Amino acid sequence: MPPYYPVGKLPAEDLDRILRRYASGADPRLLVGPGIGRDAAVISFGPGVLVSKTDPITFATEEIGWYAVNINANDVAAMGATPRWFLSTILLPEDKTDAELVDRIFSGLADACRELGITLCGGHTEITHGLDRPLLIGQMLGETTADGYVSGDGARLGDRILLTKGIAIEATALIAMEKSDEVRTRFSDEFLETCRRYLRQPGLSVVREARLAMETGGVRAMHDPTEGGLASGLREIAVASGVGMLIEEDRIPLLPEPEALCAFYGLDPLGVIASGALLIVVEADRAKPLAVRLGDAGIPVAEIGSVQPPEFGIRIRSKGEITDLPAFDRDEIGKVFEAT
Amino acid sequence: MPPYYPVGKLPAEDLDRILRRYASGADPRLLVGPGIGRDAAVISFGPGVLVSKTDPITFATEEIGWYAVNINANDVAAMGATPRWFLSTILLPEDKTDAELVDRIFSGLADACRELGITLCGGHTEITHGLDRPLLIGQMLGETTADGYVSGDGARLGDRILLTKGIAIEATALIAMEKSDEVRTRFSDEFLETCRRYLRQPGLSVVREARLAMETGGVRAMHDPTEGGLASGLREIAVASGVGMLIEEDRIPLLPEPEALCAFYGLDPLGVIASGALLIVVEADRAKPLAVRLGDAGIPVAEIGSVQPPEFGIRIRSKGEITDLPAFDRDEIGKVFEAT
Incomplete structure (x- = not known):
């Protein structure tokens, strides 16, 4: 008898x-299907390509709508495409859902769509029995040209690895929102407030830097x-690309608030949820121009390593x-969360 | 204090x-957005259009994977498009999910995709805390030409209304699967077995008839x-199109098993869940050719009414x-289900 999955x-x-057994890979128009390091599906569509992504938000959060748009937009952007159209499936708990909750979720969706230039164009909303909290499943459609996308498997020997x-x-914002009382025992209210704002500043979204990287070239x-x-x-990325990597730990950007929170909770910063940073593997001679371009746009970036055999x-x-x-x-x- | 939604x-x-408050309708490439009688979103994409649909399966069923593909494919087909690519978000219950359950869900997905010529091209699968059963949210992408789609709002005075x-x-299959003991108190095992097979025969899918209708024209x-x-x-359809309708009750096809089950449970057959039937509103002089075409393909169809002012x-x-x-x-x- 097999054990149950955690x-x-x-x-x-x-x-x-x-996926090997059941995913049908027969369609030649499916350019990128499911696999490690692949953030979204890529489908040939006319002269361009369609990039499609579906990710759920299943933990309880006030920001579920805003989160769902951003998480899905990031994955489409990380394929080099522009996130354009969003559909949502919203499953709401019985005996807990009122008009105010629905309004709050949709206003978060609308905020994030507006911030990113995305159109909310449909979906499905229902009250579902047996749920204790809202679940939101996002579906993002993006587009780019036929040669305008990248995947996680394109790294080659000598390439440079950048991180924005x-x-x-993301971990910093999550801990500040969910564990505020505990954080307050050690840190100031100002510190806590700064951490809460991390979703917006430095921000969960990597859409802008991904677009700038694609425009600069060599990604x-x-x-x-x-x-x-x-x-x-x-x-x-290394497994999908079949390469090695050398990472320089002292070049990895770690802001003061995440550093302090990781130390407080005894977390290795290399292993905590990291939305908000974008990994970019770029041809060696394009690393500098890209860093300059991102810096000019006010987006901090560091070269943290190189691709090895x-x-x-x-x-x-x-x-x-x-x-x-x-x-x-x-x-x-x-x-942090299992202790409670 | 507002009441909670049921x-x-x-x-x-x-x-x-x-949706009026939050759905951003600014993108001129969003040709059909959310609204009554609109089964899916339509987005201009190169010379063609992309039709996208997201619907969840939230009730407990052995057939959750097969169901999710079919339900989403039907809505894309009902817009006149060909369902082509499917992404799934699968949320699985903690302490109940083993490899066999995952296999069963994926094999259902794969069966339905194969039956309909659809490529399973990605998604997200996770064990989610606080669920008592699997939830599956489907995302279907379809395509057609720029003038090759219809919506639920195109009915015009004099048009004919067909039903396949x-x-x-769907109700017949659901009742047979979920209430087999109760059904057996009145009906034979053979009857029950026939009802269970209703998902496949006459079948939940309307993809074939929708395609034939679009090919015949005048829809x-x-x-x-x-x-x-x-x-x-x-x-x-009537509300979305701003028209009236006259329906002829004695022309509405009702097969013997659904009729018997509806009588047994005291259900009005006009108000029970009806996937498997496709409503087609067609120009008056194209109703006959369409009926012939569907009949030749072995798909029963009836003209059940007409569009009125x-x-x-x-x-x-x-x-x-x-x-x-x-x-x-x-x-x-x-x-049927509240009585338990």
């Missing part, structure tokens, strides 16, 4: 086996590191010493 | 108000009547007497 994503090897903004941005792969943090995001492995240099990049079976943020 | 779709007037296959097909509107049954489906109202002739078409605030099938 909460979270299905184990990658099980999902991989399932910093790690643990080989992009990826939106989320669950499992930067370490998992890097590993996914596969036999090098996926490694990190910390204080002069090179070791294997740590692997995280589950997101480090789990430590 | 289980099911949000009240149409509330959703309408919400018959009503209560003004199509709609996939689901919750609230045929009466609600007709009403939605709006001041006529939405009416039905039964045994020679004309009355208002009944309205159903909730699906008649609710009576």
